[in-house]
Amino acid sequence: MSREALQESLSAVMDNEADELELRRVLSATDDADTRATWSRYQVARAAMHKELLLPKLDIAAAVSAALADEVVPAKVKQGPWRSIGRLAVAASVTVAVLAGVRLYNQDEITGSELAAQQPAQQGLTMPQTQGPAVLAGYSESSEQATGPMANGVLQSQEGWDKRLPGYLKQHAQESALKGTETALPYARAASLENR
Amino acid sequence: MRALPLLSLLVGSCMMVPALAANSSPQANEWLNKLARAEQSQSYQGSFVYERNGSFSSHDIWHRVANGSVSERLLQLDGTAQEIVRVDGQVQCVSGDLVSGVSTPPSTAPRVLDPLKLMSWYDLSVAGKSRVAGRDAVIITLTPRDQHRYAFELHLDRQTALPLRSLMLNDKGQLLERFQMTRLDTTLPTEQAMRPSDACKPVEHAVAASPLPAVGGWRSDWLPPGFELVNSSVRSDVLRKTTVSSLMYDDGLTRFSVFLEPVKDDSGNDTRVQLGPTVAVSRYLNTPKGKVIVTVVGEIPLGTAERVALSMRAQDAQASQ
Numbered sequence: 001m002s003r004e005a006l007q008e009s010l011s012a013v014m015d016n017e018a019d020e021l022e023l024r025r026v027l028s029a030t031d032d033a034d035t036r037a038t039w040s041r042y043q044v045a046r047a048a049m050h051k052e053l054l055l056p057k058l059d060i061a062a063a064v065s066a067a068l069a070d071e072v073v074p075a076k077v078k079q080g081p082w083r084s085i086g087r088l089a090v091a092a093s094v095t096v097a098v099l100a101g102v103r104l105y106n107q108d109e110i111t112g113s114e115l116a117a118q119q120p121a122q123q124g125l126t127m128p129q130t131q132g133p134a135v136l137a138g139y140s141e142s143s144e145q146a147t148g149p150m151a152n153g154v155l156q157s158q159e160g161w162d163k164r165l166p167g168y169l170k171q172h173a174q175e176s177a178l179k180g181t182e183t184a185l186p187y188a189r190a191a192s193l194e195n196r
Numbered sequence: 197m198r199a200l201p202l203l204s205l206l207v208g209s210c211m212m213v214p215a216l217a218a219n220s221s222p223q224a225n226e227w228l229n230k231l232a233r234a235e236q237s238q239s240y241q242g243s244f245v246y247e248r249n250g251s252f253s254s255h256d257i258w259h260r261v262a263n264g265s266v267s268e269r270l271l272q273l274d275g276t277a278q279e280i281v282r283v284d285g286q287v288q289c290v291s292g293d294l295v296s297g298v299s300t301p302p303s304t305a306p307r308v309l310d311p312l313k314l315m316s317w318y319d320l321s322v323a324g325k326s327r328v329a330g331r332d333a334v335i336i337t338l339t340p341r342d343q344h345r346y347a348f349e350l351h352l353d354r355q356t357a358l359p360l361r362s363l364m365l366n367d368k369g370q371l372l373e374r375f376q377m378t379r380l381d382t383t384l385p386t387e388q389a390m391r392p393s394d395a396c397k398p399v400e401h402a403v404a405a406s407p408l409p410a411v412g413g414w415r416s417d418w419l420p421p422g423f424e425l426v427n428s429s430v431r432s433d434v435l436r437k438t439t440v441s442s443l444m445y446d447d448g449l450t451r452f453s454v455f456l457e458p459v460k461d462d463s464g465n466d467t468r469v470q471l472g473p474t475v476a477v478s479r480y481l482n483t484p485k486g487k488v489i490v491t492v493v494g495e496i497p498l499g500t501a502e503r504v505a506l507s508m509r510a511q512d513a514q515a516s517q
Contacts, residue, residue: 164457164491165467165476172453172474172493175427175444177280178287178399183235183359184257185375186451187270188246189474189495191278192253194292 007038014042036062169193220311224320224336228311230357231350237261238356241389242329242380243273248373248472258385269390281392289396313448317341317422318348326351328360329377338449343367344420344500345450346473356382364473366497372473414441414456418507420500422447433457445494452494452501454508459487468498477501483510 006029009022018026029035173190241258255278258269265284272278279291311320318338326333333351340347351361362375427444441456459480469476475498478491490508492501 164455164489165469165478168453168455168491168493169471169474169476171442171455172444172451175442175453176451178290179427183362183375184244184255184270185246185362187280188244188253188255188375189248189373191255191272192246192248192251192472194276194278 006035010035010039010042014039014046219341220315220318220320221322223322225311225315227322227334227336227352227357228309228314228320231352231359232309234357235259236266238358238382239384240356240358240380240382241385242377244375244377246373246375249470250472254378258389260385260390262384267390269392271393277393277395279393279396281390281396287399289392289398291393291395291397310448314338317345317447318449323349325354326361329380331355331360331380333360342421343497345422345447345496346372348449353380358382364495413511414443415509415511416454416504416507417509418503419445420447420496420504423452426451450495452492452496452504454504455491455493456508457489457491458485459489468502470498475501477505479505481508481510485510 006025009018009025012018012022013026026035030039170190170193173186173193176186177190179186239259239261241256243254243256245252245254247253253275254273256271256273260267267281267283269281270279277291279289281288281290314320318340321337321339323335323337326335328351332354334354336350336352338348338350347365347367349361349363349365350359352358353360358380359375360377360380364372364374366372423445424447425443426446428442430439430441432439438457438459443454443456445452445454466480467476467478473495474493475496476491476493477498478489479502481488481490488510490505492505494501496504
């Protein structure tokens, strides 16, 4: 490899404009003292141009290499079976914790919906905001106290929403029930719409 | 050598197809067949409860199979006495008011569960056993294969395959409705028990000669897979002086209706309501003939209903383009 090409690559790396090939070329040449000297000179020139703090003769790479050479290689830890089982146990407990969290989170939702189903007079309707506040009417047979579009489980005509809807719901339920069906479900759905 | 990966791909894809169909278990299939047969051959009487968000009711049911004819009577036990009597799938009488224009279809072919058809849209499997109304039951689950329908859990009587419990669940596993027998007796109901009360008003049957009233001018750009048009009608609303066209679609287990009604005023918002298992979505649509309100009502997820409502097109507009 030509000296010039390497120096161009060095310059490019310094300006943060090197492509991958140039970066590899520079990295593979870092063991070379000449190259490191060139790098160092370029840094000085760059620092001077940008009026930056200058610490000449600072060769971190060499210092780190020297320190690494002196380092005693730590003895390889013996990998007993208990150690890997321990790791597995940790991983498993994390998984369990995550799953339990998800389960709890979902359960919240489910209990919420079941609760709604068990309180007949509660407004059990997911509605766009315009339909007024969700009213917990409490259990009551009298129709005055119950409010909301779904009071007593029956669709009430509500201001601001479509007056046609109750009729449509009824027609759908009745047509489903009248078509010769094999189960009592469509009938039960239609009957539950009529309930007051 | 080059053909080798191609070959393995081919073999792989061949193995994929049966794997997809094998999602449904033959046992579940057999139980649903038994259920369909039981409804046509087994007499029974009993009580059941029906629960959906905001409503709970109890009912009596009498189902009599005698001399080759199947008759059924249902009566609500709490609140108003809702009643319906059917003979061979034909409604004889109902209590309460029918929406004007709603009539029983002239065709008497009763709709039966077809596991082979259902298997295309649901994964059928046997999920275990349970006990309902003092009887041993088998749990059959119908899990939807796409997001356009709800899941069902059926608990069928081990002895007769009659439905003892039916749950409808949404994609989060939340219960939308519950049908549950509380008492089941497989003896033949008496003639006396099948007799409707005075409140049960006889139903006029649509004249068989008249074809389905054509709901012209409307088509759907998109329907959830598996849903087919099973009914269509046009009724005139005397009170509001408009005509309402309706279309009903069915996938073999669940249904939805599309209502189309011209509107004059601009007032009105798009509406979305979830009523237990039933969803209602209405949207205003501008057509060359004026404003129309499209409403989708059915036991399908909200997003699907919304998409169906958005996909309705005026046929004339298409023709003129």
